[in-house]
Amino acid sequence: MTLLRSIFAHPSGRIGGTIVALYLIIAIMGLVGLTPHDPLMQFRIDRLHAPSATYWMGTDLLGRDVASRLMIGIAQSFIVSFASVALATVLGIVLGLTAAWFGSYWDGTIMRAMDVLLAFPAILLALLIITIVGPGTWTSVMAIAFVYTPIFTRVVRGPALSLKTREFVDAARTFGSSRTYILSRHMLLNLVAPLTVQVTLALAWALLTEAGLSFLGLGTQPPQASLGLMLSEARNLMEMAPWLLVFPAFAIMIGILGFNLLGDALRDILDPRSRGAVA
Amino acid sequence: MSHLLSVSDLHVGFGKDPVANEVVHGIGFTLDPGETLAIVGESGSGKSVTALSVNRLVDFGGGKITGGRIDFTLGSGAVIDLAAAPEKELAAIRGREIGMIFQEPMTSLNPVHAIGEQIAESFRLHHGLTGKQAMRAAIDALERVRIPDAARRLKYHPHQLSGGMLQRVMIATALSCNPRLLIADEPTTALDVTVQAQILALLSELKRESEMGLVFITHDIGLVAGIADKVMVMQNGKAVEQGRPMRCSMIRSIPIRSIF
C-alpha cells in the first residue's frame, strides 16, 4: 500500500484521491439504496421544488428527489466509465501486445484498423453503434470503449516495442520462459506506469463522453439516471429550475477534476523518468 | 591587492530546509587574475555545487547559499559579495564578468537555435552590438577557439557538430565578453582523450592571452598537474587538502575507494 501513501503524499494526489474515494462511496450508497428518497419515486405534487430541508437538492420536473438521483447518477456514470475504460484497456493491451510482439504483418493490420477507428469522429462512432444496437447502459459502454481502444492500443504498443528489444526480455528468453509468460510477466509490469496514467485520464474523458451522448439522447435511458442525462433533462428548465443544471454540472466537474488530479499524481509517482522532476 | 575571487566559509544546502541537508560545509579559497585553481574530488563531493555557487546558478537548481562570502573584484575594481547580491545584479555579471562551461557540450547548447545565433546573443546582451556586428564578432570568437571555416559553421545547429567542436563553441561563447573569471565544470570528462588534450591546450593558451582567472573542476587527478597553479581536494563537501600541485600528501588524501 506504499502506492496509496505516496499518492496522498503528492499534493494533487491528495485532492484527487479524496474526491475519487468520496465519489466511490456515494456511488456505492446510491447502488445499495442508502439515498434520502427513492430516486425513481415521483412525488408529483412536489414538482420543481427548490432545494429545501426535505429535498436537499430540490426536485425535478416529475417530482423526483435530485439528491438521490444524483447519487445513482454518479453510480451509473461511474459504471459506464469504469466498464468502458476497462474494456478499452483489455482490448488495448491484447491488440497492442500482439501488434508489438508479432510485428510486421500483425502490426500493420492492427494499426491500420486502429487508424480507421481513430479516423471516426468520436461522437459519430458512438452514435452509429447506439443506433444499431439501441441505446442503454451497455451500448454506451461498448460505444465509449470502441472509441477509446485505439488510444490504449497505441499506449501499450509504444513501450512494448521498445521493451521487446531490451536485454531483460532476451535474458528471460534464455531462461526458456514461454512467450505468454514473457508477455504477461515482464511486459505488462513495465506497462503498468503509462497504463495507469492513461486509465485515469480516460476515466475523466469517458465521463465527458457519457454526458455528451446523453445530451444527444443516446446515453443512459430514462427513468434511470446518469449525470449526462440529468444535464440534458435540465436543459430546457435552466431558467425555471437552475438547481437541476447546477448540481449535476458540479458533480461532473468535480468528478473529472478528481480523476485528472489523480492521473497527474500517478504519472509523477509511477513514471520513473519524471520521478526526479518537481511535481 | 585584493584577490580576483575569495571564497570564505561557504555553506550551501538544498531542498525545503537547506540548513538541515547541507552539501557544502564551509569551503574557502582564493584566486588571483591569470591563476588556475583546480578543484578535485570524486562525484558527490560538492565540487560542482561549489562551482555553481560562485555565479549563483545553484539557486536555479533548488540550492541555496546558507553562509559565507564570495568576494569578487569587478572589472571596475569594485568588490562585490556574490553570495548576497540580488539576482538583477548577478544577471549583469554572469557572462560579462564570469564565464562558465559545462561537462556535456552535446546538451549544453539550445538544439533549436543555430550556434552563431547563440554566440551572437552574448555580444548583443553585453556589448549592445546589433545583428550584423554581433555575427562578425561571433566569427572572430570561433576563430579565436581555432574552429576552421567559422563563417560557414555559424548556421549549423548543435546536432550537426562533434563533441569537441561543441565544447569549443561553448568556450567561444563563455569568453565572448572577455570575462575576468572562467569556471570550467569538468569540461573534458565527456570527450575522448585526443580531443581532451586539445581543449586543455586551448584553455591554457587563452588563459595566458587574457590574464583570466580559471576555476577548473575535475575528478581526474592526472589533468591537474598540466594546468593548475593551485589545487583544492574536496570530499563530502569539505576541503581536505589545499596547496601546490604534486605534493605527495595530495595523493594520499584521495580515498582508495575512488580508484576502483
Next chain:
Amino acid sequence: MNYLTRRLVTFPVVMLGVSVLVFVSIRLVPGDAITAMLGTEAGLLTPAQRASLETYFGMDQSWFGQYWHWLGGVLQGNLGISVTYGRPVLDVILRVFPLTLELALLSMIVALAVGLPAGVYAATHAERPSDLIVRIVAMVGQSTPSFVVALLAIYALSVWFGVLPAMGTFTPLWEDPLKNLAQMILPALTLGFAFAAAVTRISRSAMLDILSDDYIRTARAKGVPARSVIWHHALPNALIPVVTVSGVEFGYLLGGAVIVEQVFALPGLGRTVLDAILQRDYALVQGACCSSRLIS
C-alpha cells in the same frame, strides 16, 4: 522520409476502411430515407409508390451495387446526390466545411493563446499557490462538458447583456470578416476552453522538463535575462510536444464541434453529419464522414 511514404501508402487503405465501415453501419441502422422523409405517413404508401421512392433514393440496388456505384463516382469526383439537400454531396460539404474548419482552427488558436502562457506561467511559478490555481482552473476547463459551457454562455449573454452571436446562418470570413468573427468568437471560445486546459497542462509539464535541461543553465550562465530565457530559449523547445499533442487533439475537436454547432445553431460539417444520419441521407453521410477524416 519513410514516415511520409508509409503515411501515403496507408492513407488510401485507411480511407477505404472508413468508407466501408460507414457504408455498412449506416445501412444497419433501422429506418431509411423514406421513413425519414414521410415519417408515420410512410405507412400509407402502396407497394408501387414505395418502389418508385426506393428507386429515387437508389435503395433498390444491392448493397454491393450501391457501394460500387458510389466508389466509381468518387473516383470521378462525384460523391453522389444528397437527398435532403437535392444537391450534389460535394457542394453541400464544400459549403459547410469552411465553418467547421474555421471553428476548429479558431478554437486551436484560442487554446494555444490561453493555454501556452498559462502553462508557462504555471511552470515558472512551480509549486507556488499561483501554480495550483492555474492548474485547478485548467482542470475545471477540461472537466466541464462543452454543452454546459455553451448553454450557460448563451443564457448569460442573452439575459444579462442582451447580445448574442448571429445564429442559424453563417457569414463566411471572406464575405464579411467583422460579422464572421462576431459570430464565431463565442463558439470558438466554448470549444477552445476545454482544449486550452489540455494545452496548459501539456505545456506546463513540457516547460518543467526543459527548464531543468543543460542549455537553459548555459543561457543563464551567459547572463541571459530571465524573461528571454523563458520565451527565447525554453518556449521554442516546449512547442514541440504541444504541437504534436494538439495535432492529435484536433481530431477530437471535430467530435466536440458537433455539440457546439448544435447549441449555437451553426450549420457546420459536424451538425450536417449528425442531421444526415438522422435523415438517413446515405450519400451525404458517406461523403461527410470521409471528408471529416481528411482534416483530422
Next chain:
Amino acid sequence: MGRPRFKNLVSAVAVAAALGAAFPATAATLNMAWSQDATGLDPHKQTAFSSLRLLELVYEPLVRTDSDLNIAPAVATSWEFSEDGQTLTFKLDADAKFSNGNKVMTSDVKASFERILNEETGASARANFLSIESIDTPDDETVVFNLSQPDVPLLTAMSSINAAILPAGLIEAGMIGTETLGSGPFVLDSWEPNSREVLSVNENWAGGAVGVDGINISVLPDETAILAALRTDQVDFALINDPLVATLVPSNPNLSLNREPVLNYHVLQLNAEEGAMTEEKVRQAISCAIDRQDVLDAALLGEGKVTGPLTMPAYASDPSDLLCYAPDLEKAKALMAEAGYEDGFSASVIAATGEPPTAAAEAQVIQSQLAEIGIDLEIEMMELNVYIDRWLKGDFDMAVALNGGRTDPYTMYNRYWTKDGNLAHVAHYGDDMLDSLMQQGRVETDPEKRKEIFAEFSKHITDVSPWIWLYTGYSYTAANDKVSGFEANPTGSLFGLSAVTVGE
C-alpha cells in the same frame, strides 16, 4: 437520378448573400426562427410538419381551412357537391397567378391531381383521393371531379397543402422538389437546409397585399437558443414546440406568446393483438389507471387539454362521459382481477427521443401510474427514425405517440380503423362496428347525422380502448412587440403570416 437543375436556386443564394439580404435589412422584413427545418420542397410528397409550414407559404391548394376550421377560398373561389354527391365542381379565381405571372389554369389543377393519383409520384396523401375517377375541365374556369362514390371528407382533404396546385409545365419538367413555383403569398428565394430560408413577397398573389417585404427564417435546433434570439431581438417571430421553453416567453415584457390548440393528439397506443392486452378488460383497466390530467400537468406543465379521440372543435365532445376519463384506480384493479391479471404483467413502451420533446417525461409518468396496478413497464427511448420504423411495423407492446389530427374525422382515422386501412396493423385492433361507422361517416352528407355517427364512434372506441387518448397540446408562436396581426390556425399552418406587419 438525373442531375436536378439547380442553377437558379444557387444563383438566388449568391444574390441574396451578396446583397447582404441578411437581417436587419429593411425594417419590413420579418426575421423568424424555428427548430426543425423543412426536409424537402415537394408539396405532394412532404409530410413533416416543418416542411408543410414552409410550403403553405409558397403553394396554394384549391381551398384552405381558416382559423375557425371552415373551408375558405384559395385558388378556387366556389365549390359544390352535386345532388347525388358523385361530382364536386370548383370555380377558379380568375386572377389567381403563379409567382412567375402565369395564370393558374384548369390544366394545372388536372395535372396536379393526376400527379397525386399516379403511384409513381409516391404522394403521401393519395389514399384520401381514391374516390376521384376522372377530372373534367369544361371551360378555363371550372374543374369537375367525378367521384366513384359520395366522399364528404374529400373537400377537407383538398384543403391540405399535400393537394397543392402546381404549374403543369414544372410537373412535366420533373422539377418539383428542386424548384418552387407556387401561387401562394410568398416566393422561396433561397433555402440552405438546416440553416436558413429567405422568402420574398409574390406580387402576383391573388390574395391581396402582404404585410411584410419578405421573411428570413433561421433554423435554430436548440429551442433555448430560439428564446435567446427572441430576447436579443435577433428574431421577431418564432415557432416553439417545447412547452417548457414556451412558458418562459411571457417573462419578457416585449415578448408575447400565442397558444393555439392543435388537432394533433398525444396518445398511448396499445398492442391489442398480443399478450395481456388482448383482454379488453385489461385495456380498460389501463385506461382507468392513467390519470390523464396528471400526465399533462407533469410532462407538459399543464400546457394542453385532455381530449377524446376527436380533437376537431366541430366534432369534439366533452370527454368526461367517455370511459374512465376520471381516473378510477379501484375500478382498474377490479378490471385487472376480472381479466385474471391481478398481480399485473410486464410490458415495454417505445418512445422517440425529442419528438415530441416531452415524450420521455410522458413515458416516465405513465410508467409510475401503471405501476400502481402491477404493470411493470420498461421504457425504450429511441432515435426518431428507428421509432418510426418500429411503429410502422406495429412492433411494440405500447407506444407513446403524437399523431397528426385532421379537420375531418374520416380522413383522420380511416387509415387505422377501417378494414382495409393502410395502418390497421399499427392500430392492432379492428371490429365491424368501427368499420361500419367509418363508412357511414364517409358517405353521410348531413352534418348533424355525421356528428352523431362520429360521437358514437368516439364512445365505442374509448370503451374498447385499443388506444388511450390523452390530451392535445398547443402550437406556440412567440413574437416581439414589433410584430402585429398574426392569426394562428389550429392546423398549425403559418398562412396567417401573409397578414402580418412588422413595425419599427
